[in-house]
Amino acid sequence: MTAGTTLRPADVDELAAIVRDADAARRTVHVVGNETHSGPAGAPPARADVVVSTSALTGVIAHEPGDLTITVRAGTRLRDLEAHLARHAQWLPAPTLGHGEASVGGWLAIGTDSLATRSAGRARDWVIGATAVHGDGRVARGRGRVVKNVAGYDLPRLMVGSLGTLGALADVTFRLAPRAETSTTLQAHGERDDVHAAARALLAMPWAPTFVDVLAQGTVTSCVVGFDGWPARTEPLTRRAADLLATHDLNATLLDDASELRACLDAPDRRLLGAAPARLALQVLGPPATLVARLVDLEHVAREHGADIAWALRGGTSNATAVIASTGRACLDAALSEARRAGAATVIASPERLSADAVWGRPSADFALMQRVKAALDPRGTFLPGRFVGGL
Amino acid sequence: MESMSTTHDRSAVLAALTARLGAERVTSDVADLLVYASDGSTLHDATPAGVVFPESTAEVVDIVTTCAAHGVPFVARGSGTGLSGGAMALDGGIVVALNRLRRILDVDVPNRCARVQPGVANLAISRAVEHHGLHYAPDPSSQAVCSIGGNVAHNSGGPHTLKNGVTVNHVLGLQIVLSDGTLVDVGGPERPGYDLAALITGSEGTFGIVTEVTVKLSPLPEGVRTAIAAFATIDDASHAVTSVIAGGLMPAALEMLDRVVVAALEAAFGLTFPPGAAALLLLECDGPEDGLDDEISRAVDICREHGALEVRLARDDNERAALWTARKKAFGALGRIARNYCTQDGVIPRTKLPEMLRRVGEIADRHRLRVANVFHAGDGNLHPCILFDDRDADERARVVSAGREILDVCLELGGSLSGEHGIGIEKREAMARMFAEDDLAVMRALREALDPLGLCNPHKVLPGGSRCVELGPGGKQVHA
Amino acid sequence: MTDPMTTDAPIPLLATAPECVHCGFCLPACPTYDVLGTEMDSPRGRLALMSALESGDLAPTRAAVGHLDACLGCRACETACPSGVPYGERLEATRATLHDSPLRDRRAAQASRWIRAAVTAPAWMQRLGAGGQRVLRAVGVDRLAERWAARHPDTHLGAALSLWSAGSHWAAQRPSPAPGTTFAPSGPRRMRVALHLGCMQRWMFGGVHRDTIDVLTALGCEVVVPVGQGCCGALAAHEGAADEARGWMRHNLDAYERAGPFDALVVNAAGCGSSLADAARLFDDDATRERAVALGSRVRDVLDLVAELGPLPHARWTHRTQRVAYHDACHLAHAQGVRAAPRRVLEGLPGLELVALAEADRCCGSAGIYNVTQPATALAVLEGKLERLAALDIDVVAAGNPGCLLQLEAGARRAGHTWRLAHPIELVAGRLR
Incomplete structure (x- = not known):
């Protein structure tokens, strides 16, 4: 990276001013969060003249527990967000165990999905609104703070997973879920074919575990199944899952503390x-x-x-x-x-x-459309040209 | 940017298409145009220049290419159940009726997805896969009628989206014809890049015409419990909703109906209403059988704590189906108590429900109008239906004013103009009250990038920029 | 104004007939929308056309009239409509205003007139016609005609001929009872009922009438066949020939009033039953309306009555299980709400297994004489019905309407299916013998 100093805007106006100036001077901008994670690796940006950190753009802007929504600044650490929500017995629609140090903005820019993608949707499904600064320094808010909303184009969702190439997120509104009262995790080691068959069988069940993962390390393959909810639900379901694993000759262990394993599967x-x-x-x-x-x-x-x-x-x-x-x-x-x-x-x-x-990899058939989207939101290529798929 | 096609251009398009598709599949007969002048909404209409009935993707490409060559705008129409005028052709455009593209092309059970044509009815997908224990989860009330293409255009919701999410959460990929006639497969989660399928979902046909949709199929829940609770006041019912959600439960659906709606449903389906009740709450929990009874009884207890006059569990599938039939046909049943109605679609933060409903009542009183409320209480998506008689011009004007005021209150309370019906023509100008000019400028830039010719469903979604169309309260399109 | 949310005042229903609110729930219910795929050929579209014609916003055009004529009149949309729009009534009223319009398809209108004349011809002419049919059959002309019709099923003549041929096995059964006859109950009399013979039904389905009488007398009914009764006028009314329909109905009102007191007017043809039950729609003057309401309220479909009167005494087993699919005639299911009774009766018959038919209440394309006036669309509508039937392993298809029986029989023959078509009452009567 060729940048010298890192700029730390304290609010969206400062962020916009930095981008506007850079854009006018034809300098490129690289926005970083807590720099905990550089990937999906991304190609090195062709040029990163200005490095902007969101580390001063932190904190909760609005949280109405009864509405199950929260608006936070993009630099907020996921761990801090989770801690705040925990005090209200809430969490993002699923826990983000493996990414606690990441900033909300960075995590969304990469678009990493959670362990609970299958049951709780992808990270982008949790974002109901966002404010972003686009290539010409224009600040645009997309959608809003209500859980159901089809007014206008879904700019926030477009930003998720765009690796900072369409603009810089300033704040994000998430929908939330009540925090599970109990979580259980089963792990079963066994013959690979048995593990796959068991995982397939579990996935076909109408009683949806939070996740069914297969983990292969060296010669050991295991199936890991998790449930989140309250005891009246998780306990019987955990038993059903163990029984099903047993029919595939797999001996399931109920883990006392699965936080390490869950974090590993999350990241x-x-x-x-x-x-x-x-x-x-x-x-x-x-x-x-x-x-x-x-x-x-x-x-x-x-x-x-x-x-x-x-x-x-x-x-x-x-x-x-x-x-x-x-x-x-x-x-x-x-x-x-x-x-x-x-x-x-x-x-x-x-x-x-x-x-x-x-x-x-080589861009997909809709790459030309992606280029048009990039040109619309970042006409001069201010945000990290060359970093994303196909050199976007 | 906007098309200013002439009568000559439109005739040329219709003549060219007639030559290739045959007279049976292109019409500009005055009677036919009258029928295609409106969709599911009754407040507006706009006469198209012609209607074309393609029967293949290639024909859609041909139609779009021909329109592009002559600068004539076009709009896709599925089943015409949209409630914001999204399928009306303004500017003398061509209506591309996609209801004949109704094949389910491929069902992939191991990967839990299906590839379908846009004219397939939402419910037809679920019907086609139910023997695999699967369904297509979003369930708009009009699901027996509405097309999946229309669902994609509006990012449609439905009662069960509270838990299952809306259309965009269930679309894995799209095929779209852009305004220059290019056919593109737009991917979802299985390739790196921008989430274009999600951007196109909910864009109300302003980026092109979707010709194929790959939808996610979800397992049917193992068990379902449905309860109906009657409350003496709408306030009590609203507080119960807030408590159910805040209490850590995630019901599959939480629907509220007021007594005006129930009177209509009583006339249409014989649904009975406990005396003294002002609101009914329809609660549904689904999921694994384990814990399901516990979940519904927790919800029922919360209703009782909030003063429910009566709570009743559906005894069997037939009773549950009857409740849902009544709920899903509630809009239509309003025809029993009024000649016309206009459905609003505002969203507010859940905790603002009691205040919002009180203010809707005040607005209706001030305009001497009757309002019926039927809505997705769980996600704060309101559908106040303003009842009116379209023969009364003064009343029509008051309906428009009241609708505008209701939306303004939604915005004031931190909400949105639309939860699922879309912006269309109806709420286009209100967009400028919800979004700042820069927000809209970014959206406009995206639109111009994806439809540089400005031919895809012009004048919809975004405000202003319309030089030749005025929609007055009378609803008839006026060409300037 | 009072706030309906906070008062207990009853919510007033609309005083006038409900209007279409554009919800579109009728679309998937409409067979012509299904096969033609245009909004103009859907109930919602046709209502828009009717309203525009009525208000003068639209002057009649050939296309508009064509879309209205392309309606089957099956009224499945009324079942689907949450608002309760009286579609059938509006269609008849609009068609009445267009009845003499030069914009109507002349050949279809001509075909309709001829058929109405034929089926309502005096009995001696019909006997002559039936004799002629036997002669033609004897010299083999009928087979030639049938072959020609099979090759031209989408023409008016081809459709008419194939329906004619389809009716041959019914026509060969016992003749209809003569008006003026009374049939005594086999045991103590439980009720006195009048039997409506109809026009085509009387001429071609005498056996069905005989079976109706056999079953009802076995169940304790005295059955009278009133003199002077005639066509119910349904074919004319659906066509928009309102005066003709009114003429027939007046005729019937007189005849049934003269017949003395009876507990029910039994009808075994869905179309006639619906028309008679709703006779009041044809009249404006209060006096006649009152008479029409009085008659209409006593109309009973035969299966509905049989279901009420209970199981047959001494019903016999068939030597092997009969697998039966029941097709709902539109004018039973959608117009009269008779759905469960015929199924209940059939299920109660020993040795009969009722096989569930998908979309059983979807029109077969017969729709009165629609299959002759709009043969191509009728065939397309029939095709779906035949496909759903072909998916079943069945011996018999039962339908409570002569039009459906002929249409399904003709379709089955053309496609080489081997099911037998039967009126449900034939299956019931079969257990008596």
Whole structure:
């Protein structure tokens, strides 16, 4: 990064002024949160003339517990937000265990989904309003503070997962959920085929666990099932899940303290193969039923290159995470090409700097439309040109 | 930016399309245009230049390309159940009727999704997959009629969106014809990039015409419990709603009906109303059988704490179905008590419900109008229905004023102009009261980026910029 | 004004007939919207056209008239309509104003007139016609005609001929009872009922009338067949020939008033039953309306009455289980609300298994003589019905209306299906023998 000082605006007006000035001077802006997470890795920005941190844009703007909505500034740490909500027995529609240090804005810019994506929706489904500063310094508020709203285009949702290339989030309004009274987590190790069959069976049940994940580390494969709710619901459901696992020859253990495991599954890219120094973390995207086979293929490639691999599959969703303790460029190239053979995959962490195409893969058919969207919201390419898919 | 097509351009488009599609599938007959001048709303109408009936995606591309070549605007129309005038062709545009594109192209059970054409009725999807134990979750009241294309255009909700989310949460991908005739597959969660499918969902046809939708299929809940609670005042019922939500419960639906609506439902379906009650609350919990009785009884207890006169659990599926039929046909049943009605669609923060309803009553009184309330109480989405007689011009004018005031109160209380019916033509000008000029400028920039020709459903959603269209309280379009 | 939210004052209902509020719930219920796929051919669209014609906002055009004529009149939209718009009544009223319009399809109007003349012709002419049919059959002309009709089912003549052929097995059954006859109950008399013979039903479905009498007398009814009765006028009224319909109905009012007291006017054709039950719609003067209401209130569909009178004494088993699908005639289900009774009666018959038919209350395309006046659309509507029937493993399709029976029989023959078509009362009577 070529920037010198980091600017820390204290409110949205200051943020807008910085962007406006940069835009007028044809300087590029890189907005950072708490810099806890750089990925999906993103290609290095072509130029980052001005670095803006949201670390001074923090705190709750409005929280009406009865409405189950909260508006917070983009620099607010997720951990602080969770702590605030906990005092009111609420949380975001699902806990964000693995990302406590991240800022709300950074977390949304990456668009990381939670462990509970299958039952509680994706992070973007929780955002009901936002204020953002776009390329020409224009401050635009999209949607609002009510849980149901179709007035105007959904700008907030467009911002989620856009990696800061369409503008800088200043504040965000979330819808909330009552905090679960109890949470239970089951883990069952076993033969790989049994684990997959059990996970499929659990996912087909109409009594929806919060999550059904498959975790593969070394030669060990396990199925992890979680429930959140209140005792009258979670206890019988946990028993039903254990019974079902047993029919697949899997012995389920009810974990006393699953917070570590849940956090690992929530942010597997950072926690799997925790000790490996050089890591290639990939997000494998595609239709849920195709993911297992793709991960197994990826495993073969890693092993051929003598690299350790671990992966976590978020059952019933379109994404899985694989981490390879990479041993070099050949392994990296082979892994990427395998991961993209039957679908999309993005690089979340890499031992070396990669081009945009290497990080994101070749753009999809709707790329031309994405370019038009980028041109509309950031006409001069002020926000991190070259960083996102296809060099957006 | 806006199209200023001439009569000549429109005739050329219709002639070209007639030559290729046949006279049966292109019409500009005065009687046919009269029918296509309105949709589900009764307050407005606008006569299109013609109506075209494509039967394939390729034909939609052809129609759009032809319109683009002559600078003639177009608007897609599904089943015409929209309530904000979104499917009306302003500016002498062409209506592209998509109701014949009604095939379910592919059902993918392992991946829990289905690819369907836009004219498929919402309920038809659920019917087609119910034997797999799946359904398409968003359930607008008009779900037996309304098309999935229309749902995508409006990001439609429904009673069960309280728990299940709205259309955008269940759309995985789209195929769209842009105004220059380009056909694009727009992805969702399975490819990196901007969430364009989500941007297009709810854009009310202003970015192009959606020709295929990939929807998420969800498992049918294992169990359902439905209760109906009667309250002596709307206030009591509203407080009960707030407490149920704040009490940590997540009901599948929380619907409120006032006594005017119930009188209509009584006439239409024989639904009975306990004497002395001013509001009915329809509560539904669904999910795993385990804990379900506990959940509904917690909700029922909360209703009792808030002074419910009577709480009754649906005894069986038939009784539950009867309750829902009544609720879903509630708007239509208002025809029993008034010649016409105009449905509002404001949203307010849940805790403001009692205040909002009081003020709706005051507004109605001041304008000497009757209002019937039926709404999604759980998410603060109100549907005050103003009853009127369209033959009374003065009353029509008062309906428009009252509607405007109701929306203004929604905004004043921190809410929104629309929860699910869309902005369309009806609330277009009100957008300037909800959003700042810069907010709208950004939306306008997006619109121009995606529809540089300005031909996709012009004059909808965003305010101003309209040079040749005025919609007066009489509702008839006036060409300047 | 009083606030309805805070007072207990009753909410007044609309004093006039409800208007269409554009909700669109009628669209999926409408068979012609389903096959034609245009809003003009939907109930909501047709109501808009009717209102515009009535208000003068729209001068009649060939297209507008065509869309109104393309309506089956099945009234499924009335079942679907939450507002309670009296669609059928409005359609008849609008068609009456357009009856002589040069904008109507002349060949369809001609076909309609001919058929009405034929089915309402004096008995001696009909006997002559039936004799002629036997002669034609003997020399093989009927088979030629049937083959030609099978190749041209979408023409007026082809449709008429194939319906004619479809009726042959009914026409060969026992003849209708002569008016003026009285049939005594087999046991103690429980009630006295009058039987309406109708026009086409009388001529082609004598066996159904005989079965009706057999079943009702077995259940303790004295059945009279009043003299002087005639066509119910439904075909004319649906067509917009209001004067003709009124003429027939006056005729019937006189005849049934002369017949002396009876507890019910039994009808075994859905269309006739609906028309007679709602006879008052045809008259403006209070005196005649009063008479029409009095008659209408006594109209009973035969299956509805059989369901009330209870199980058949000595019902016999068939030698093997009969699998039966029941098709709701529109003018039973939508116009008269008779849905459960026929099913209950059939289910109660020993050795009969009622097989659930999807969308049983969707029109078969017969719709009076619609299948002759609008043959192409009628065929398209029929196709869906045949597909849903073909998905079932059944021996018999039962329907309580002669028009449906002919339409379904003709369709089944063309498609090579082997089900037998039967009026439900034939199945009931079959258990007596």
